[in-house]
Amino acid sequence: MSLVNYATREITCKIVYYGPGRSGKTTNLQYIHSRVPWDRKGEMVSLATEADRTLFFDFLPIELGTISGFTTRFQLYTVPGQVYYNATRKLVLQGADGVVFVADSQKSQLDSDIESFRNLQQNLLEHGIDIRDIPVVIQYNKRDLPNVFSLDQLDEELNFRDVPSYPASALLGEGVFDTLRSVAEGVLKKLASKLEMPADARG
Amino acid sequence: MDHLELKEIQDAFALPLEEFVRETGVRLAVLINRSGQVLAQHGFDKLFDLVGVASLAAGINASSRALASQLGEDEFEHLHHAGRDRQLFLAHFSSSAGQLMLVTVFDERSSIGLVRLFFGDFVNRITEIPAMNLVRAQADVGDFEEELEASLDRFFQDLMGG
Numbered sequence: 558m559s560l561v562n563y564a565t566r567e568i569t570c571k572i573v574y575y576g577p578g579r580s581g582k583t584t585n586l587q588y589i590h591s592r593v594p595w596d597r598k599g600e601m602v603s604l605a606t607e608a609d610r611t612l613f614f615d616f617l618p619i620e621l622g623t624i625s626g627f628t629t630r631f632q633l634y635t636v637p638g639q640v641y642y643n644a645t646r647k648l649v650l651q652g653a654d655g656v657v658f659v660a661d662s663q664k665s666q667l668d669s670d671i672e673s674f675r676n677l678q679q680n681l682l683e684h685g686i687d688i689r690d691i692p693v694v695i696q697y698n699k700r701d702l703p704n705v706f707s708l709d710q711l712d713e714e715l716n717f718r719d720v721p722s723y724p725a726s727a728l729l730g731e732g733v734f735d736t737l738r739s740v741a742e743g744v745l746k747k748l749a750s751k752l753e754m755p756a757d758a759r760g
Numbered sequence: 761m762d763h764l765e766l767k768e769i770q771d772a773f774a775l776p777l778e779e780f781v782r783e784t785g786v787r788l789a790v791l792i793n794r795s796g797q798v799l800a801q802h803g804f805d806k807l808f809d810l811v812g813v814a815s816l817a818a819g820i821n822a823s824s825r826a827l828a829s830q831l832g833e834d835e836f837e838h839l840h841h842a843g844r845d846r847q848l849f850l851a852h853f854s855s856s857a858g859q860l861m862l863v864t865v866f867d868e869r870s871s872i873g874l875v876r877l878f879f880g881d882f883v884n885r886i887t888e889i890p891a892m893n894l895v896r897a898q899a900d901v902g903d904f905e906e907e908l909e910a911s912l913d914r915f916f917q918d919l920m921g922g
Contacts, residue, residue, distance in 0.1 A: 560797050562767050571795050592919050600809045602816060613823070616796075616815045624911040625904040632797065632815065648822035652795025738916045742908065749904050 559654050559748050561627075569630045570744050571652055572737075575677050576659035577669035578610070578638030581698040584727040585659060586617045586633055589737065592730070593619050611637040614649045621741060631741060638673065647680045655692040655744040656681075657736055659727075660715055662697045662705035667714060674715055692743030693720045696736045701726040769857050770800045776885040777802045784878045786866035787846075792818055794859055808865070817850050817863040825852075838879070840872055849875045853883045856890060 560569040574582040583603070590601045597620040604613035615635040620628065634653075636646040650656075658677060660670040678688045697711050706714075708724055716722050721739045725732025773791055781789050781802045788803035790810065796818030798810055820839060828836045838851035849864040849872065862882065864875055 560793075560799070562770075565767075569797050571797070599811045602812045604816075604819070613819055614815075616812065618811045618815075622911055622915045625907045627904070629911075632795075632811070634815075644826055645823065648819070648826060651822065652793070652797075734916050734920055738912055742912055745908055746905065749908070 559744070561748075566627045567630065568624075568627050568745075568748065569632065570654040570741075570748065571632045571634065572655045572657060572740055572744065573650055573653040574633065574635040574657045574659055575646070575650070575673070576638055576698075577661060577666065577673040578640075580638060580659045580661040580666070580670070580673075581725075581727040582635040582638065582659045583611055583615050585657070585696070585698075585725075585733050585736070586615050586635055588727055588730045588733045589619065589633065590617055592734075597622075610639065611635055612642075613637065613645050624745065629741075629745065631744075633737075640672070643676065643680070646676070647683060650677075650680050651684055653691065654748070655694070655740045657740050658693060658695045658715075659698050660695060660711065662699050662711060662724075663702055664704050664706055667706065670711075670715060689718065692740055692747055693718075694736055694740040694743065695720055695722040696725045696727075696732060697722060698725045698727050698732075700724045700731070701729060772857075772889045773800045773886065774802075776882055779885070780862075780878055780882045783881070784864075784866065784874050785870040786849075786864045786875060787869075788863075788865040790814060790817075790863045792861050792863060793857075794818060794822065794861070799857075799860065803865075813863065813865075817848075817861060821850060821852055821861050838876070842872075847872065849879070851879055853886065855886050 574585055576582050586601065590598060599618035602616040606612050617633045618630060619633065620630050622629065634649050636649045656677065658674060681688050681691065695716055697708060699705065712722060723732045723735045723739065725736060727733050777789055777791060777800055786803060788805055788808065790798060791800040792798055792814045796815040798814045801810065824836050824839055828834065838849060841848040846865055846867050850861060852859060852861045862879065866875060
């Protein structure tokens with residue numbers, strides 16, 4: 558649920574990075590954290606196991622700047638990808654304004670990608686959200702690895718709703734900001750359709 | 761996608777929150793929603809990374825509700841964690857702005873008994889607040905949409921080195 562403060566002109570939205578285990582969700586946040594200037598980000602919080610797998614979530618607050626006089630802040634979360642952490646995935650998803658689905662492009666991971674995408678739809682439904690009603694962006698990650706499916710093939714398997722999709726190599730930073738920009742734009746456009754602007758906030 | 765007008769909440773909750781802090785002697789009281797977003801705060805927030813505290817508290821609350829449900833309970837009343845110097849009290853309640861949580865940090869100048877006692881008073885005051893208009897009607901947002909792409913271009917060009 559996005560928050561709008563007309564008095565201080567601030568907008569806060571929640572984006573959740575979803576996807577199968579080891580697809581690169583945390584890597585996306587780590588790269589964003591490494592590139593965003595210190596005055597536009599908060600602490601990155603990671604609840605991980607000893608083996609550095611996400612146990613509950615990673616969290617990174619960033620500020621995108623001012624739009625029409627409103628300071629826009631995004632709270633980025635990841636979910637744990639492993640199948641048996643579904644209860645926590647569902648918890649992190651609540652209140653999301655937009656979702657980035659991080660798919661692993663490797664051929665061997667297609668079944669996990671499909672299962673995770675179905676799981677996303679199911680968990681959204683359990684929060685009363687139809688996946689068609691929330692901005693979703695798909696990132697085809699690990700393009701730098703061998704034995705990956707083509708983007709067309711991945712679109713065919715995963716992107717039957719024709720949402721924006723981006724190739725990425727999150728470890729190298731490629732595609733990370735294209736993805737973030739796209740989901741931010743989707744979320745803010747959706748918010749704008751519900752936004753009531755006081756006269757002094759215009760122009 | 762619903763959204764809340766934050767100023768409305770801050771105005772409505774400012775006084776009850778201030779009284780709660782004064783009466784209990786806690787160092788910090790933060791109101792958050794179930795998504796972990798900070799709605800209002802009172803006390804010495806400079807000591808903590810407030811946004812991080814809020815996201816973690818929302819996580820604890822969400823997982824404890826899920827645990828309660830698995831154990832056949834509707835919900836657990838509150839959570840209390842005691843450290844050597846500081847303690848944390850986390851409790852949720854219904855309000856005209858939906859389900860909210862109060863996160864409280866306190867030290868030896870307060871006590872869990874005091875915090876629990878005045879949390880009850882705080883909730884009573886909150887329930888007296890009239891309903892808020894949570895969802896705004898659609899209106900002219902031309903400027904916002906016009907500026908959106910240019911603003912995003914600026915921000916991401918900076919990050920990506922031009």
